Amino acid sequence: MPERLSAREAVAALAEPGTFAELPAPDGGTGGAADEAPDGPLGWPGYDAMRARARARTGEEESVVCGTARVGTTRAVLISFEFGFLGGSLGERTGDRLVAAHRHARAHGLPVVSLIATGGSRMQEGMRALLQLQRVAGESALTRARGLPQLAVVRDPTTGGGWATLGAGADVVLALPDAQIGFAGSRVRPADADPYAYTARAQFAAGQVDALVDPDELGTTVGRWLTLLTAGGGGDRAASYATPLSGPADETLPPPAGLGLGGTPATGWQAVLRARSPDRPRAPAYLDAYLEQRAEITGDRCGGRDPGMLCGFGLRGGRPVAYAAQAGTATLPAGYRTAARLVRLADRLGIPVLTLVDTPGAANDAEAERSGAGAAIADLFQAVATARVPLTTLVIGEGGSGGALALSAPGNTWATADSYFSVIAPEPATAILKRPVEEIREVAGRLRLRPQDLVDLGVVRGIVPTAGARS
CATH class of the missing domain: 3.90.226.10 (2-enoyl-CoA Hydratase; Chain A, domain 1)
Known part of the structure; x- marks a missing residue:
């Protein structure tokens, strides 16, 4: 099992020291994420307790940490998933943060780098969670139309909608060599499925990933890519x-x-x-x-x-x-x-x-x-x-x-x-x-x-x- 970086460890692997500034958590613009009923939109028994334990274990309020930082010579918006928080799953509050991150990127003409480690949509929020994929895809499209590059660093594991939106939908996809990657998570694949097909190396061989990158080289590699795509400025150049x-x-x-x-x-x-x-x-x-x-x-x-x-x-x-x-x-x-x-x-x-x-x-x-x-x-x-x-x-x-x-x-x-x-x-x-x-x-x-x-x-x-x- 490859080592799993926490959200902030992944950020530290990229950002120049002292340059990361976390974006404020949004107040919830989805009509439900801020003032949701006990145990979430589905009233899932024990959901509030699950989130409380996740907060205590990880020190995070949600499954993503978003902020700005300098990577190499380029300022960028960083989106980093915390797999320790309910498997890095996407819920409504996750969607709010992702939307806010993309809007900040567009407002300031910054590229977006997503450091992904997620098991997919959060079942305890049902279809309200799944709808976040549409929100993320919509925001990504707006960022794309603005002429700003989007890079993904695929960590272990990355499955489900997180791979199918932020991961596979990025302009440049980099992956840690030992990461599990695939739309189907390990518990929902066919019993006779070839496990190799769900690895970073297999995805690279199949043309789904641009490069495999050693964790020790992430900062240098992502910084180089941002320079090549923006000339180091990170602004709107289209x-x-x-x-x-x-x-x-x-x-x-x-x-x-x-x-x-x-x-x-x-x-x-x-x-x-x-x-x-x-x-x-x-x-x-x-x-x-x-x-x-x-x-x-x-x-x-x-x-x-x-x-x-x-x-x-x-x-x-x-x-x-x-x-x-x-x-x-x-x-x-x-x-x-x-x-x-x-x-x-x-x-x-x-x-x-x-x-x-x-x-x-x-x-x-x-x-x-x-x-x-x-x-x-x-x-x-x-x-x-x-x-x-x-x-x-x-x-x-x-x-x-x-x-x-x-x-x-x-x-x-x-x-x-x-x-x-x-x-x-x-x-x-x-x-x-x-x-x-x-x-x-x-x-x-x-x-x-x-x-x-x-x-x-x-x-x-x-x-x-x-x-x-x-x-």
Whole structure:
């Protein structure tokens, strides 16, 4: 059984010493939480005594502690659950505190960090307790609309509505490695359920959690994330970058410099070979050269992860930048969904986006079809098309058909000298045209897929200069 931090211990693991200021308990605006009948809205026998014992045992008045603190360099609202208080369950008074915390965040332009350890809704308050999930979801939506980031640190255990709202609904989800996580609590799962499925590691593998974080690294990790999402200010930044893409193209991020071969390829087939070279620099090298620091989000929140799609946030010149980068493999449906999630989150937070194109194409096996390849690609096209923040794309290797185009910024795509972009790769193009395999090289030339061809065709804006070019 992993060690369970108390609410205040969890706060102390994050907050800079002496900066936590607890928010005053709300007076109860639900029409029942402040002046409830004895033993709660259901008249549950012994409920008042249960709460009294919980207060004596934990020193807390409710199952959550809310306040403001500085985490790293960023001020934030912290919501910390006390599992020792009736299993960290959500009742009406819990809901009042969560509502007040989100309203304080919006009033002061602060991000929200939820440190969750809860067994779900409080049975002794029945449906009045369950309704708090709607209240929390509504407040979270308002905070989201304000352009303020929400992070969750999932502690042990986190189940039920607490996971399904504050946890899984957060923009970035971090989890303690040994935490139990799942919508179904341990006492209501099927008897033959695989216990591993309800662990942080399983949720991470299934794309529901962005990262597993050691308790000793919580403060550093959450502080880094807040800096990446707010540039350390914790204020309302959504309006600063939310400019339509119809504005001047120079307002967008500059594309990275090329890191591979210089000079342009002589033939289409040479362009293909250069892009496919195992020695060509890949996405991690470009991201490391372009950004001062970065952290990844992983998973599509639908049960899938694609290690060939790198998504996250970084800093460039102290300014937050979001990125979605293909790593040279056929992109899975989970990869497209993760990229769409990244673009929409960056758009809501007002953070410009860099995308790196490098894929032979979308995965096209039976499993990809069963996983909704077409719908996932369509969703990414929509996310890119409707983004208000500036988007910049650099083709750094293979640009394979619609699976690559979905990640490309309309009107602001660039290419490196050792890349190509094509309606389809030469080999399948040759097969579709019913030409002999000996004509693959000729077909590559006719496709006009070289970077200089793409400039002439108006497909890309230009070929970026190559740093330390070698030919």
